Amino acid sequence: MFLAAAALVAAGCRQDMHDTPRYEAYEASATFADGRASRGAPTGTVARGWLREDEALYTGKVAGELVDQFPFAIAHADLMRGQQRFNIYCTPCHGKLGDGHGMVVQRGLRQAASYHQDRLREEKAGYFFDVITNGFGAMQGYAEQVPVRDRWLIVAYVRALQLSQHASVNDVPADKRGELDASAAETPSASTEKPVAAAPAAEKH
Ligand code: HEC
Numbered sequence: 001m002f003l004a005a006a007a008l009v010a011a012g013c014r015q016d017m018h019d020t021p022r023y024e025a026y027e028a029s030a031t032f033a034d035g036r037a038s039r040g041a042p043t044g045t046v047a048r049g050w051l052r053e054d055e056a057l058y059t060g061k062v063a064g065e066l067v068d069q070f071p072f073a074i075a076h077a078d079l080m081r082g083q084q085r086f087n088i089y090c091t092p093c094h095g096k097l098g099d100g101h102g103m104v105v106q107r108g109l110r111q112a113a114s115y116h117q118d119r120l121r122e123e124k125a126g127y128f129f130d131v132i133t134n135g136f137g138a139m140q141g142y143a144e145q146v147p148v149r150d151r152w153l154i155v156a157y158v159r160a161l162q163l164s165q166h167a168s169v170n171d172v173p174a175d176k177r178g179e180l181d182a183s184a185a186e187t188p189s190a191s192t193e194k195p196v197a198a199a200p201a202a203e204k205h
Pocket residue numbers: 086089090091092093094110111112113120128131132136137138139140142154158
């Protein structure tokens with residue numbers, strides 16, 4: 001009996017500690033003029049890791065104008081990662097070629113845009129970054145899923161896809177043109193897979 005009473009008293013003391021005055025999230029408070037206990041960050045402060053001074057990098061624009069220049073140099077390994085990210089995030093709708101015939105489109109979802117149309121070929125790199133970041137029409141933005149740098153790598157790969165379907169012999173370095181002819185002669189039927197030979201097919205889109 002004594003033990004039980006002692007335990008109760010002890011528990012009572014502990015409870016006092018648990019009831020330390022504090023505000024719950026979104027609770028009202030008379031302390032501040034706006035009546036809210038939760039305070040916003042003071043004006044002009046930036047949370048660690050959120051300083052976004054490089055406008056081109058984070059928005060694809062400079063002074064509101066879309067940029068065509070990538071905000072950092074794209075190496076071959078970057079392009080490979082761009083391809084991988086593209087295949088994960090974009091192919092379900094846009095297809096591996098970027099022609100808009102991804103699997104979910106084949107299964108009846110809304111037609112996604114083909115990148116192989118003049119308007120999009122002429123769009124600046126920053127435009128694609130903006131579409132990936134903020135979405136476009138029926139397409140949602142991918143800012144939540146795809147980090148900034150990866151978005152640019154995807155843009156680089158979209159550019160590579162565009163070129164793959166729309167290039168002329170002049171786009172091939174002079175010392176490599178011989179290789180094109182050689183492989184075309186070897187396998188004439190596979191010639192449509194060569195970037196140069198595929199250009200006419202791309203006009204259909
Ligand atoms: C769930 C399907 C879906 C996915 C995934 C998707 N898109 Fe789209 N995308 C669309 C649709 C649909 C449109 C056409 C939207 C419209 O016209 O309203 C579109 C349009 C576009 C356009 C053309 C905008 C214009 O000016 O016409 C670009 C560029 C684009 N998407 C890039 C991407 C990239 C890059 C990814 C991957 C990060 C991606 N999309 C992922 C469905 C998708």
